Amino acid sequence: xxxxxxxxxxxxxxxxxxxxxxxxxxxxxxxxxxxxxxxxxxxxxxxxxxxxxxxxxxxxxxxxxxxxxxxxxxxxxxxxxxxxxxxxxxxxxxxxxxxxxxxxxxxxxxxxxxxxxxxxxxxxxxxxxxxxxxxxxxxxxxxxxxxxxxxxxxxxxxxxxxxxxxxxxxxxxxxxxxxxxxxxxxxxxxxxxxxxxxxxxxxxxxxxxxxxxxxxxxxxxxxxxxxxxxxxxxxxxxxxxxxxxxxxxx
Amino acid sequence: xxxxxxxxxxxxxxxxxxxxxxxxxxxxxxxxxxxxxxxxxxxxxxxxxxxxxxxxxxxxxxxxxxxxxxxxxxxxxxxxxxxxxxxxxxxxxxxxxxxxxxxxxxxxxxxxxxxxxxxxxxxxxxxxxxxxxxxxxxxxxxxxxxxxxxxxxxxxxxxxxxxxxxxxxxxxxxxxxxxxxxxxxxxxxxxxxxxxxxxxxxxxxxxxxxxxxxxxxxxxxxxxxxxxxxxxxxxxxxxxxxxxxxxxxx
DNA sequence: GCACTAACCATACGACCTAAACTATATGGC
DNA sequence: GCCATATAGTTTAGGTCGTATGGTTAGTGC
Numbered sequence: 073x074x075x076x077x078x079x080x081x082x083x084x085x086x087x088x089x090x091x092x093x094x095x096x097x098x099x100x101x102x103x104x105x106x107x108x109x110x111x112x113x114x115x116x117x118x119x120x121x122x123x124x125x126x127x128x129x130x131x132x133x134x135x136x137x138x139x140x141x142x143x144x145x146x147x148x149x150x151x152x153x154x155x156x157x158x159x160x161x162x163x164x165x166x167x168x169x170x171x172x173x174x175x176x177x178x179x180x181x182x183x184x185x186x187x188x189x190x191x192x193x194x195x196x197x198x199x200x201x202x203x204x205x206x207x208x209x210x211x212x213x214x215x216x217x218x219x220x221x222x223x224x225x226x227x228x229x230x231x232x233x234x235x236x237x238x239x240x241x242x243x244x245x246x247x248x249x250x251x252x253x254x255x256x257x258x259x260x261x262x263x264x265x266x267x268x269x270x271x272x273x274x275x276x277x278x279x280x281x282x283x284x285x286x287x288x289x290x291x292x293x294x295x296x297x298x299x300x301x302x303x304x305x306x307x308x309x310x311x312x313x314x315x316x317x318x319x320x321x322x
Numbered sequence: 323x324x325x326x327x328x329x330x331x332x333x334x335x336x337x338x339x340x341x342x343x344x345x346x347x348x349x350x351x352x353x354x355x356x357x358x359x360x361x362x363x364x365x366x367x368x369x370x371x372x373x374x375x376x377x378x379x380x381x382x383x384x385x386x387x388x389x390x391x392x393x394x395x396x397x398x399x400x401x402x403x404x405x406x407x408x409x410x411x412x413x414x415x416x417x418x419x420x421x422x423x424x425x426x427x428x429x430x431x432x433x434x435x436x437x438x439x440x441x442x443x444x445x446x447x448x449x450x451x452x453x454x455x456x457x458x459x460x461x462x463x464x465x466x467x468x469x470x471x472x473x474x475x476x477x478x479x480x481x482x483x484x485x486x487x488x489x490x491x492x493x494x495x496x497x498x499x500x501x502x503x504x505x506x507x508x509x510x511x512x513x514x515x516x517x518x519x520x521x522x523x524x525x526x527x528x529x530x531x532x533x534x535x536x537x538x539x540x541x542x543x544x545x546x547x548x549x550x551x552x553x554x555x556x557x558x559x560x561x562x563x564x565x566x567x568x569x570x571x572x
Numbered sequence: 573g574c575a576c577t578a579a580c581c582a583t584a585c586g587a588c589c590t591a592a593a594c595t596a597t598a599t600g601g602c
Numbered sequence: 603g604c605c606a607t608a609t610a611g612t613t614t615a616g617g618t619c620g621t622a623t624g625g626t627t628a629g630t631g632c
Contacts, residue, residue, distance in 0.1 A: 093576075095577080095629050135579070236487070238483070341609075345608080
């Protein structure tokens with residue numbers, strides 16, 4: 073009967089340590105993590121340094137190790153902190169499809185607020201309280217379907233991975249166009265033209281056709297990133313619909 | 323009429339520099355990148371160091387800067403190198419579905435050979451010759467469909483992102499169980515039980531139900547990771563099928 | 573006031589990436 | 603054959619960062 077919880081999990085869930093002995097702590101895990109998140113929001117992931125965090129808090133970097141096992145662990149804590157709790161359960165009508173769509177939109181919005189978040193190294197399955205909160209909301213949206221637990225978890229994994237990947241790509245493209253005052257369509261043009269010169273139409277006929285198709289030349293929608301995101305999301309949701317129908321038949 | 327190509331792209335595509343002047347080079351980009359890949363295969367991404375690469379090649383770390391602009395750029399080159407060219411075009415029957423499935427399987431196999439590959443930071447849209455090769459194969463599988471280019475690119479992005487995310491998760495789970503001689507089902511048990519103790523059934527009823535469902539207790543398939551992968555893949559392919567039908571109707 | 577415990581700090585070390593200046597080795601024109 | 607030139611590679615050094623170690627400070631409870 074192991075009642076114990078790994079120390080990393082304990083800090084993620086902020087389990088109180090219980091001890092009135094010794095010198096009282098001037099900080100707590102929360103303040104450390106919040107300072108780190110604020111720093112990442114300002115300077116990016118690469119700008120997060122134990123020294124700078126400590127400076128911000130008026131302590132030395134070594135004292136942070138009283139609250140965090142290592143920088144790697146700190147990154148995990150930052151991830152859960154920045155993700156925050158999932159929005160309230162919709163419970164409204166619209167069924168699973170609207171529920172999943174809202175969920176994905178909300179998660180995307182979180183990534184937009186913290187551009188570094190999708191770039192955090194994955195450290196395993198969702199384990200923090202906020203990650204669990206999002207998990208709960210997603211599963212809730214699927215509650216009235218005939219899917220078994222394995223399928224629900226698969227959908228959750230797929231969907232969160234998709235949002236993460238899409239956000240990551242958006243951020244990277246945005247980073248690529250920093251300095252040169254180009255917006256998204258211009259970057260796509262640049263990309264398409266540079267590669268059109270490199271791609272041999274004989275070796276890669278499909279790609280060559282793509283780059284001469286004019287897809288990267290037209291300035292179509294007013295928010296192309298949103299449109300791209302919606303395309304993939306709808307495609308996934310169509311797949312979910314198929315799975316739900318199949319489960320209902322069984 | 324800019325005939326020029328950014329220097330990063332030039333190195334990715336190994337554009338020859340043309341110059342018989344000066345001291346002849348003892349190395350070339352290829353050898354540097356291959357040594358780096360071999361090192362990553364052995365020691366992981368964190369074990370890749372300019373010093374170690376140089377050592378392996380019998381030079382000093384600074385000389386590597388003759389071939390690579392920075393370590394960041396080296397990572398990009400490593401990514402394309404390790405990905406390698408896509409497998410030969412199937413051209414067989416089975417249509418787009420078999421084509422995409424084979425493609426995804428092959429990409430997954432590449433990630434299995436280079437566990438660090440899915441962990442590389444994304445640096446933009448596919449740009450290297452090998453990435454383009456995989457792009458070409460994927461587009462080829464969709465050739466006989468009525469999808470427009472935008473949809474095809476969306477599917478490519480979605481699919482490659484999915485494979486990447488799934489591989490990343492597999493690697494991280496495998497890493498989590500290093501040291502303690504546990505296999506996948508045991509790790510899932512450990513995960514399920516640890517979280518079952520932390521998750522409040524009132525706040526997170528769905529998750530609580532999941533963790534008491536026994537999903538993480540049973541040792542079901544003989545290759546659970548493969549089964550999970552297939553579930554997501556089939557779901558995506560079902561979504562693609564829907565999109566193809568819709569495009570054909572239009 | 574004394575043992576004990578926990579929080580915090582000063583110091584130091586070892587990686588690592590890379591800028592700058594210098595040396596080595598080839599080519600091509602005279 | 604020699605020199606200007608251009609490219610390759612080395613030396614040296616600086617700066618940043620994570621963190622191991624050991625000492626110091628500030629509280630609690632007997």
